[in-house]
Amino acid sequence: MAKKFDLNDDSVVVIIGSGAGGGTLGNELAQKGVNVVCLEAGKKLSLDDIENDWGAMFGKLSWVDKRQGTGDLLAGLPLWVCKTVGGTTVHWAGASLRFKDHEFRARSKYGEIAGANLLDWPIDPNEMERFYSMAEDKMGTTGTHGIPRLPGNNNFQVMEYGAKALGYTDVHTGNMSINSQPRDGRPGCHQIGFCMAGCAIGAKWSTLYTEIPKAEATGRFELRSESMVLKINHNKEGKATGVVYVDADGNTHEQKARVVAIAGNSVETPRILLNSASNMFTDGMANSSGQVGKNFMRHMTGTVYGTMPGAVHFDRGTQMAGIVMDESGHDDSRGFAGGYYMQTLPGFGLSAIAGNIGNMSVDSPGKWGRNYTREVVENYKNMAGMWLVGEDMPQEKNGVTLHDSEKDQYGLPIPVVHFEDHPNDVIMRNHAFKAGSAVYQAGGSKKQYQLPPFPSTHNLGTCRMSANARDGVCSSTGATHDVPNLFISDGSSFTTGAAANPTLTIVALAIRQAENMSNLLSQNSI
């Protein structure tokens, strides 16, 4: 039975956010006997609320509270993340790749790169093996633990053919946290498509219907949805004491806490710390380094659509079950640091493709008119699509700040999110665009469209881990350098971004953090 905790119960761990980081941490702690209150800003949906309708689900899932994007970002929608129980694990595509050893040691391996605020992770990659394995087992990741890979859809087969024709060899349907056969009380994938609108049958791992109900079943976990956190309180000793939030009815409460863990994704996590500025923490909580909200990364991304000689129907089937891994290593001879993956990804419906190619691609014959409809829209069913995702460089100028004057519906200053590509990101993207187009050309495509980044779902680095307190916000366990009982529990803690989709690493780090935190709690160290 789901537990109810008193607001004055200061023995609980309060977790802010219920996605990959918060949902996992909550369940792991509850399983270990720790009492948890999880505050989630969004509403709780059930599988019945999930429709195969991009527009409807964008409305139900997305975080659309006012944010301002600057630099390369869309002003009105700088990123595409979720405000719902389960967070962005409801929307994610399921790709679950481990970081490579060199990616944990970016500064040492890549050397000094002008304008890049590179740092090695304060974690030994060998130590991550065990946590990656636990995360893969938890999430049912295909290609691990004896779980078969998913079958390849048409869009994958087009990519596979072209990639192999070019000599790429590490090509398969990926490591996906989408059941290829029934597992953990959830069904196998029905090849529905619409993964990123939410999986209507629950074959894709999401904390919404895995970690959260399992945590609730322990009797030590309380989820409070529609609870928007305003700030974290602290005492004279500089320890976190409670979390102030607004409930669905607009009433403000403070939940007392022994430990506070923030997992609000890379905009909200630093925003909460900045909003918690006080006489003691004048620049925001846990910000003695000045790195809170800095080093925002969103991966080098891009999209290639190719018009193929026959029908592909790329909307059919698991959206991202298809990968070319050959370009994911670090190879200086390509002219950039880090690597990237090519992953299958269709569009988001006819109207999105009909608009996006014209609006975003320089390869398009304009945005409208007879040439546009003939060449682009009328070839919809023949299109193949892939997403390019690679490591981007952390830059101190990219990040999250609070708006000077504009407030949101909770009275909080709206976040201003700034991002500009680093030259390394641009060189890598151009390399990836060429490679992606070549894959489709090898399969007979006469026309490809290269699209710059969409509002990103991968958002990282704004409260990064560092060995030294002056370089970052938290230690390798996610404990902030300044406030021992305040933790960072999401992708904000990433020291660098690596090339891989981040969720598996967020989950692995949350499992690791739960182990560490429960030890500290039982030793009375926090």
Next chain:
Amino acid sequence: MSNNVSRRTFIQGSATAGVVVSGAGAILANTEEAWALSTEVLSGDTALSILIMARTLYPHDFLGDQYYAEVVANLDEQAKTDSSLVEKLDNGVKELSKVIESDRTYNVPFKDQSSGLQLQNLKRIDGSDFFETVRGATLAGLYGNPRVAALFGWEGSSVEHGGYINRGFNDIGWLPKN
């Protein structure tokens, strides 16, 4: 109405034959395709002009005008609660009705212009707020219409059909083998 008159002529020339003005709104009727659109807020002239504009922006020979008329209907619906939209559309149509030549400017209602002139005028206002409003409404209202999208190969919701696991997710036939 003669059968010799093409559909386009009917639509473009239907200011008197096809549009019935009733109060603030209007009815666009196409007897050949057997559809009618009644607007509550938009005038007949504006409604017909927007329909032509939508078709010129995203033309498909195999689509009848009724699908473009739905774009107009959506805008009319929005305009019920947004009077600034009515003004924007009316003014936009007025702008499109200008014929600008090197030495003079005069007015010909957009709906009565030749298709070449219509195209030229749309290029002239490409990127304006009015243009982008109608373009966005056309992308959403035309390609977002499931009956239209199906004609392009967008198959819509699949969960109620059991997904594609037994319905062709891997049925590609033309692709050679490596």
